[in-house]
Amino acid sequence: MHLPLPLTRDLVLVGGGHSHALLLRMWGMDPLPGARLTLINPGPVAFYSGMLPGHIAGHYDRSELQIDLVRLARFAGARFVDTTATGIDTENRQVKLSNGTRLRYDALAVDIGITTDIPQIPGFAEHGVPAKPLDGFALAWNTWCDRLRAGAVAPQICIIGAGIAGVELALAMRHRSGALGQPARIEIVDSARALDGISGDSRSALFERLRQDDIILHEQAPVAKVTATGVELVSGAQIEASFVLGCAGARPHDWIAETGLQHAAGYLSVDRHLRSLSAPEIFASGDCADLSFAPRPKAGVYAVRAAPILFQNLRATLAGGSLRRFRPQKDYLKLVSLGDKAALADRSGVTLSGPWLWRWKDWIDRRFMHKMQDLPRMPAPPLPPRRAKGLDELHGDQPLCGGCGAKVAGSELQQALAKLPAPMRPEVASLPGDDAAILSTGDGFQVLTTDHLRAFTEDPALFARIAAVHALGDIWAMGAAPQVALANVTLPPMRGALQQQTLGEILGAATEVFRAEGADLVGGHTSTGAECSIGFTLTGLRPTPPVTLAGGRPGDALILTKPLGTGTILAGEMQGRAHGADVLDALASMARPQGTAARILAGAHAMTDVTGFGLAGHLLAICDASELGAEIRLEDIGFYRGAVALAADGIRSTLAPANRDVSGRMLLPEDPRAELLFDPQTAGGLLAAVGQGEAQGILRALLDAGFDARQIGSLVEGPAFLTVL
Incomplete structure (x- = not known):
């Protein structure tokens, strides 16, 4: 049997932003042999921001703008870790996670987007909804629309932040509430100038659209606090609202500035190759990155265009080779949804609007999501042209399942077990078909079981935890108290540092499970094989006869x-x-x-x-x-x-x-x-x-x-x- 190629390098992606989503797709189509890929992200999906206003307006179903990161990770052969990164230990090359664990890396890429300062406004955390994370906003908005339809809330909305995002969402909300038969009274407030950063003609056109939709705009109007009934401005003015949305105060995540890496006001500074200016093995893209060589506004278009450069340069870092330069365009096309199926386009001072621009935007957005949702089916290696009879039937089209899906069929197992002789030792008291062996002792009973699973996830710690819980099932089923465990671990070929990290994750997770149940993990056996598998042999104690x-x-x-x-x-x-x-x-x-x-x-x-x-x-x-x-x-x-x-x-x-x-x-x-x-x-x-x-x-x-x-x-x-x- 030929073992798979050994794993020699760890590539870790922090965040499921657009650059990393596209990278996962490219990796799945052209993986780098010998590299282990990990994606760290809190939650299974990322939202495509380009289609969010259309969803808020009711033009797209929520599922149409979801990027399934778990599915993308499976396609790429990557481990998916469902948690948040909280820091980077650059000296030991480790990512710190919110659950207290650390993951090592040889190369690291960060694409975590940005956060907001809005919750710092008194009362906002209790009564407001931030526009980011997008999935939380979308869920809160749809819930509010259901309540509006039921007559449970007043059609009154206040949006904090009058940038392009705030105006675009205000128009979308106006359209959706109108479609529900209760057009909302919408007011936008901003502590500074509205629609700053967009050309004069486009700004004027959006002001006119707000006027047509009866949306009230308050410039130079800082917010004092958010209450259960609306928003209070520093001036003392009150704005009644049953839905308060925060679209202002965008800022980087705090932990970036605490890494010791060079940054610009918390944005990770990178060079022309998207590498950190402090550590060449660390990369960043998307809104969390500071393009120090060519400063640009925060926009998704740069994250999308950075993806192929990031893909190439990470591979070069892990395998050797030349790096490519990222050349972001100086200006980009801004397509702003106008609530209904119309859009405004702004680029280089030129302004256009109309339904045809919505159709164009819709085509661009759907083409992007098609890449994320309709993943190509990668062909399996062909069978040898000359092969034994019956191989085609047993090989099949479906890959062998992991976990208990890889067990020997019950009928074959029963026939094999039927050939075992009856126990010859008097203390063996098992009955046929019991979950575990039962041994009588002087003061009670001991049960003994073993179980082994083929991997079904690329996350060794999660797999170990599940394997431990699975093995304990036979002890629990007989009403016994877990006592001691031995591990049997097979790892795929990998170099020493990866092997040590992986084995440490497995034993740490298993020990946590067993200790919580009063059992000790005292040793076991390790080996190298074609794939990861984990098993445990366990004993348990019960003073009275076990449940059978x-x-x-x-x-x-x-x-x-x-x-x-x-x-x-x-x-x-x-x-x-x-x-x-x-x-x-x-x-x-x-x-x-x-x-x-x-x-x-x-x-x-x-x-x-x-x-x-x-x-x-x-x-x-x-x-x-x-x-x-x-x-x-x-x-x-x-x-x-x-x-x-x-x-x-x-x-x-x-x-x-x-x-x-x-x-x-x-x-x-x-x-x-x-x-x-x-x-x-x-x-x-x-x-x-x-x-x-x-x-x-x-x-x-x-x-x-x-x-x-x-x-x-x-x-x-x-x-x-x-x-x-």
């Missing part, structure tokens, strides 16, 4: 502590068809320990964790051991956001078809949700059979503890058969 699969009783309520659908979501992500927000939601749930849930369920008659063989397979295992049937209701089962839609589109984990072999022992409705009963779960929920009289109290305790627990059905008299209603 065999204790279910007729009438027992079935309680499930997590939703279903992780295998389908992970398969959808691998195929570029899952939404990044849905992926992060599922990963966060997978990483959540269930020790508290296990303690609440400690008195269950029977229990298991729902993992590789899906809810159907694991529930039938309880039915087999307890010699009972079961009835469940699809309406009562929780599903991860996005999973049902993916299932309806035919997305399946690679293990799902084999899991469906148990369908001959089931009564199933025609429903895409029914397909998710066969979906392999990684770090899935606990499935417990509890007495009906105790079910509501247990369910209430689980919900109070923050678990999305559901009572999904019950065990019934009869053969081991599953009826799905």
